[in-house]
Amino acid sequence: MEIYKFAYQIIEEAGRIIRDSIDDELHIETKSNPNDLVTNIDKETEAFLTKQILNTYPHHRILGEEGQGRDIEDEAGTIWIIDPIDGTLNFVHQQENFAISIGIFIDGVKYAGFVYDVMNKKMYHCKVGNGAWMNETQLKPLKNSELKSSLISTNPIWLTKDKLADIYKLIIDDARSTRAYGSAALDFANVAKGITSAYLTMRLHPWDFAGGLILVEEVGGVVTNQLGEPLNILEANSILIGNKSIHDELLSQYFLPHTSLLKKIHTERFKKNK
Amino acid sequence: MEIYKFAYQIIEEAGRIIRDSIDDELHIETKSNPNDLVTNIDKETEAFLTKQILNTYPHHRILGEEGQGRDIEDEAGTIWIIDPIDGTLNFVHQQENFAISIGIFIDGVKYAGFVYDVMNKKMYHCKVGNGAWMNETQLKPLKNSELKSSLISTNPIWLTKDKLADIYKLIIDDARSTRAYGSAALDFANVAKGITSAYLTMRLHPWDFAGGLILVEEVGGVVTNQLGEPLNILEANSILIGNKSIHDELLSQYFLPHTSLLKKIHTERFKKNK
The missing domain is CATH 3.40.190.80 (D-Maltodextrin-Binding Protein; domain 2)
Known part of the structure; x- marks a missing residue:
């Protein structure tokens, strides 16, 4: 399967898992400061995505917010850069307005980008050169503004x-x-x-x-x-x-x-x- | 019909009309400054709501953003306080994240409040004493926080x-x-x-x-x-x-x-x- 389609599928699946557990009690820890939070769902979502990717593409590398790939120092090969929950404060306080974010780069060249607004089920996605989309609607070229x-x-x-x-x-x-x-x-x-x-x-x-x-x-x-x-x-x-x-x-x-x-x-x- | 139910219905109807015209070209004017905008839809929505209310309740008074009732100086009788589109800059730039807002007061006493997130079809509503709701889901009492x-x-x-x-x-x-x-x-x-x-x-x-x-x-x-x-x-x-x-x-x-x-x-x- 094309890497782009595979990525789309596992992000949708990760989003479905998050939505199914949105009312569960969270385990919340702080990271660099009292307002820098991480939850069990951040960690579990990164683990889920990592497992899916490496099962299918064992040679790909992953750089993730919750700890994957902190030793990556060059751009060789296929690199997935993952934020399992971007907007963790919104996730914790609002149970909405957060996203799964993934960028995929091949030998340093941009290949595909995804931002999934999980609760609104809006997938922003693009494979470079094929236009950017929100679900099935193509996004228009940006208009200039002052x-x-x-x-x-x-x-x-x-x-x-x-x-x-x-x-x-x-x-x-x-x-x-x-x-x-x-x-x-x-x-x-x-x-x-x-x-x-x-x-x-x-x-x-x-x-x-x-x-x-x-x-x-x-x-x-x-x-x-x-x-x-x-x-x-x-x-x-x-x-x-x-x-x-x-x-x-x-x-x-x-x-x-x-x-x-x-x-x-x-x-x-x-x-x-x- | 109960005023509360009547209000709910005309706000929903006004929202439907706005959604149906969301892709139409807007006529935009400025008010107090270059960033204080008003559109034909603000005016038409206030006119629609005003007409519906006065047809049914000719003795009610209306104070509206777009000009209704600026001469109201006392709280006697039933007063509808209306913002046909709250968040006009969002309406103009985003076509979302705006609301119809109505508060109804009877002889100065709070009777009912409505905030309708038009594009997300989320009606926040309450008749005083009967709880506040988002559509059919009751909102919980607020928790204290620091x-x-x-x-x-x-x-x-x-x-x-x-x-x-x-x-x-x-x-x-x-x-x-x-x-x-x-x-x-x-x-x-x-x-x-x-x-x-x-x-x-x-x-x-x-x-x-x-x-x-x-x-x-x-x-x-x-x-x-x-x-x-x-x-x-x-x-x-x-x-x-x-x-x-x-x-x-x-x-x-x-x-x-x-x-x-x-x-x-x-x-x-x-x-x-x-």
Whole structure:
């Protein structure tokens, strides 16, 4: 079976398992801080996906949020980058508005991206070159838009950080309005679908953006870090995505004038993390 | 027919009409500023609801976002407070995530509240004393929670305003995480449903909060302005809602220490507006 179709099937199946257990009591642990949660369902979903993939493709490699493949340092072969539940806080508090995210790369080349909005049963999916889709509906190429007449999304927490707040304040003031949804993968899907025109955040891991990156590029969106550089798919990155026009505007008018500050933040935030 | 059942039916019907025309081209105008939009659908929906109500109840009064009843200055009789489309920016940009909101008051006493998530066909409704419901599912009484382990919602724009930013920064820093959904009525429904634990914003009109106010109180939530006072249903108000515990915490620890600043802002922002 084509890897793309196989991926689609196991993600749908993982989503069905999550929906079936959505009312069960969760076992919740904290990770890096009291608000960085992981549940038994995150772990079980990653284990399920890993088992399915390796049973069928024993030579594929997997990089997953819950521990798979942290030793991967090169892009050789087929790599699956997996977030079993993106938006764990939403999962825990809302029992909705979370996603399974998978990006598949072959020898470093983007192959396919998936973001599955589990509770709404909306699968955002694309095999590179064949268009991006929500279930059976093809997503349209992104229309260009200006910041002042666009909805954007970002986490308000960046406005509480010294120096960084100055950059984000200007953007939020100049945007038509700002949203915060709490799942990076769905934020990418929202940009791909045109629900928002841009999404920006200071730090995502590969599993947060790998699936969405491929979707957004497939509809003509631009995906870079906040210095305008391509994302390294094996490392944490800052994120700036949007239609071509708003991406240019945000990068040139709001981020590049602060290159030295952003470089410093990048160095400080990312040095200890893959 | 009972007013409550009648209201339910005409809101559902208005929602069906909106869904049927969701792909039609909109006529968009601006109101108070370039981001304050109104469409033909806002106006047509208010006209539809007004006609239905007055045909059946000629003596009822209506206060609506799009112009109905701006001369209402007392709470005598039965008053319908209507927002035909709450979250107009979402309606225009997303074609989803907006709501019809109606609160009904009889001689100033809360009678029934409705928030209809049109595209998801989720009707949040309650007749006071009979519980709050999402479609046929009764909403549970709100659980108490602390800010540090809660999701809250607010618009990030408040973090860009001098002085006010200092209050909002502390709250957002101390919350587990912050969301911004872009529809006040749905923000109230989300608190009633437990999707978020609190919602705060600097200024809503009666049509933005009338339906949600009744829903949130029905599940044991607390609804006040940011000075801890009850909302005046005929005037613009600042808003602080949540489960009892987080409302107490936000009010006593974050807002009341800034009473004089908030009073000044209230006076400046609300003096020219009903």
